[in-house]
Amino acid sequence: MIDSLDTGLTLHGTWWWLLFWPPVLWFVRHTYQQTRPPISTAALLWLQLLRSLVFSMLLALLIAPILSYVLKQAEYPLVVTLIDNSQSMTIREAGTSRRQAVADSMSGGLGLALQRSVVGIFSDHPVRSTWSNVLGTPTSGQATNIGSALEQAPRWGTERQRLHAAVIISDGRYNLGDHPVAAAQELGVPIYALGVGSAIPPDDVQLVSVEPPGPMLSGHPAVLRIFLRQWGFTGRRAQIDVSLQDSVVASEVRRFADPGVLEQVDIPLPPMPAGLQSLSIRVASMEGEITHQNNVATTLVQVRPHRLNVLAVTGGASPDFAFLHRTLAADSSLTIQFFTHERGWIDNVDLSDLDVLILHDLSRQQFGAETARRVEQFVQTGGGLLFIAGDRQANSGGVVSSGLPLLVPTRPLKSASGPPVIGQHGQHPAIRHTDDTGSDWSRLPPLLGMASALERPAEGPVLLSVDSTPVAMAVTHGQGRLITTVGSGFWRLDLLASGVGETPQTIRRFWRQSVQWLGLPEATRKVRSTPEQAVVKHGQAAQLQIEVFDELMQPFSNADFNFTLNGEIHRPTIQRLGAGRYLASWPNLVPGSYSYELSATSQDVVLGDDRGEFSVAVQTLEMSDQRLDEEMLQQIAQATGGAYRSLARWPELAEKLSPPPSLDRETKHAAIEVAQSWWLFLIIGGLSIEWILRKRWGLL
Known part of the structure; x- marks a missing residue:
């Protein structure tokens, strides 16, 4: 705070009375110079001063001056x-x-x-x-x-x-x-x-990301894909080791290319035992590197004991089904059969042998009441369903009512105004790609058709949408799972995007990962949890998606939770997402492997429990780009x-x-104001003193 003081004089009367002051003073002096009888010079001076003072006060009353001061306070x-x-x-x-x-x-x-x-x-x-x-x-x-x-x-x-x-x-x-x-x-x-x-990067080698293989099969080799970037080591060689339980299982020597370029390295993996396996990837340190923290990464690989058994049924030949056929047939982790719908097909298929059932664009007549009942029973008992609605289903008025929570178009599809965008559940396994949350979708062309009117009987994570209209949604139903989609022209997304980076893989990856997620074994559990990311970089929050159901397998939205991490109580922050879904977050975990256990309760009644694993990598976000x-x-x-x-x-x-500094406060105060009645007493007093002195000195 800074204080400063300013003074000022203002006139509230008529200023031109000031013009009379010089002649008045001259008149007083001239008058007393003519005084008779003569008196001493000192006495004459006193009388002149008193008369001048009285006349000046009279003029001041007419002018009414105010002497004021202003206190100013300024602040930075x-x-x-x-x-x-x-x-x-x-x-x-x-x-x-x-x-x-x-x-x-x-x-x-x-x-x-x-x-x-x-x-x-x-x-x-x-x-x-x-x-x-x-x-x-x-x-x-x-x-x-x-x-x-x-x-x-x-x-x-x-x-x-x-x-x-x-x-x-x-x-x-x-x-x-x-x-x-x-x-x-x-x-x-x-x-x-x-x-x-x-802005010029220091000498460094970075292990940017790891793309694990899809679900591996026990006894079969696979390929681990990693991405490297370096500055200052062009032309140098570095060894990359992949370890399982502290034993090196694969190695690759890489010669670095141009600086700052993202380099893809494919490392063959040997057969591994069934189960969830944790792999550690390390790039050998180079002399002169600014840091070695970003040379190490960890990833989790699911090794399955056998291939998924999949059946795909379509309502009729179409480019979309041909594209789906090519995409899934290329996945070696699937044993898949394709055929076109025939009357009574549901009676000739043993659904209990299937892991995943795909129903592609069946009309209302093809998806009858008996078919709907059998498919719902399949999902309720733990099966996975990929339900794809296209032009054929929309033009036939949808499908018969069933207990399945499907996205059903009730009128013909309309042209999409833009490409599909990631919905509220961008980390869902069906659309997640390593560390990427699906930004490639925004670069794809629009679908040929999207829902113009939609029956949406159940809530669930929206995976893809166009103008807030769902295109794909994932739902847990009973003991099983289903992904329901509406649209046509998925083949076109793949064809027209072929010149844009890696985006041709986006829609193919969506179909493959949807089937893999649907085929995950799911026991009859009322509490189910899935890590958002199996491997979290140091500095990121480790997040866990949780679903809770009641005794009737309906979503339960008022659950409380107890958590342990590596056997110790470690409560995360809980966000309630609605429809029985929750998001648990642990910030600032130290690097390492974590096993968690959780139990959901309501009024001290245990609803169920679940467990799982995730890892926090040594590589920090801070060292990703310096x-x-x-x-x-x-x-x-x-x-x-x-x-x-x-x-x-x-x-x-x-x-x-x-x-x-700027002016913060200004306060004005009046110091002397010639307008009060006591000034009259001064004038009268001055005249009285002058009269007494004149009488004393013998003047009239």
Whole structure:
């Protein structure tokens, strides 16, 4: 707070009375110079002063001046400085860490420019600090959440201070939380970003991701696909080892190609025993690497004792069914039969021998009451159903009513306005692709047909949609599972996308993974859980999808939970998704393998329990990419009307980083006001004194 004092004089009467003051003073002087009898000079001076004072006070009453003073209080605007304190700030460039570069700048003029701002540090969450401690706090966190830091900034001021601007000092790499640009726009004030580090990556080898094979068969080999990226080691060779239970089961030597290019490496795996197997992949460390943390990854592989037995029935020949036929026939983990619908086919098939049944575009006549009853019984007792509705079914008015929770088109399909987009359940196994949540779908062409009117009798995770209209939905029904889809032209998505990266595999992968998910063995359990990701990078939250059912196998939405991780009580945060579905999250788990057990209860009554496994990889999010992300910092600044500079060029923003004080409060006070009645008493007193002196000195 800065205080300043100003004074002022205002006239409330008629200002031109001031013009009479000089002649009045001249008249008083002239009159007393003619006084008879003569008196002493001192006495004459006193009388002149008294008469002049009286006349001046009379004129002042006519003018009514007010002498006042104004107290002004100014305050420095609230500026919040956010300093990146994540692990990536320990990266050394040109012999100096990024954190040390910030400290060196602070010890110079930057520290003086920001000394009046409120300071905080952030990694995976923000913490308010002080300038005396901020640079002495050790780096922390396994991820960087810029959005959370920006959301917290306005809460660090006082009640009387409104946030004026924010300063962020960071390398710009965010890997946790909401998009920083959206959080910056919500802040509503300019953000001035200072970039730390270099956009040229340091020497490093990164194991970017691992794509495990689909379900393996016991006694059969498979291929593990990994993706590498390197800088500074072009032309060098590195050995890649795959280990199972601390024993190396496969190795591959790779010669690195161009820097920064994502390289695919396929590693043959030997036959492995049935069950869930944990594989560790390690790329040999290279001399001069900036870090070895991102050279290791872990993945889980499901090894099945036998192939899935699948039957696919179509209502008639079509390009969509031909595409489905080619896609599933190429999957060696399936034993699959295809045939076109014939009257009475359901009586000639033993559904109990099947793992998955596919019904492709059956008309209302082809999917009769008896067929619906037999199929529902198949699902209720643990079978998997892939139900695909197309033009034939829509044109026939849908299907007969059944207890199956199907997406049924009741009118002919209409042209889709855009490509399918991932629904609310983007991590569902049917559409999940390694670490990717399905962004390839947005690059596909539109479907030829989508539902114009839809019967949707049950709630469940929407996998794909177009303009909020479901295209695919996954539902648990009884002891079994089903995926129900509506649309036509899936073959076209694959054909027209053939020139866009890897996207031709997107729709094929959807059909294959849908069948694999439907064929997973599911016992009669009222509590079922599935890890969102079998392998979680250090710094990410480990999340678990949970479904709870009552005694009638109906979704139960008011369950409480007890959890253990590796035998110890470790309660996660629980989010209720509705329709008996829940999301459990454990943030900041240390790297390692985890086995969990959970039990669902209601009013102390145990509804059921489940167990499973997941892993937290040693590789952290922070070490996935160590480059300065200037583009991100520029977007944050531009979206808010701020500016971006590298840390070395901070003086160009000096005036913005340390804004001048602004007027906060102004109070006006009246000091002397010539308008009150007591001024009349002064005039009368002055005239009385003059009269007494005149009488004393013998004047008339």
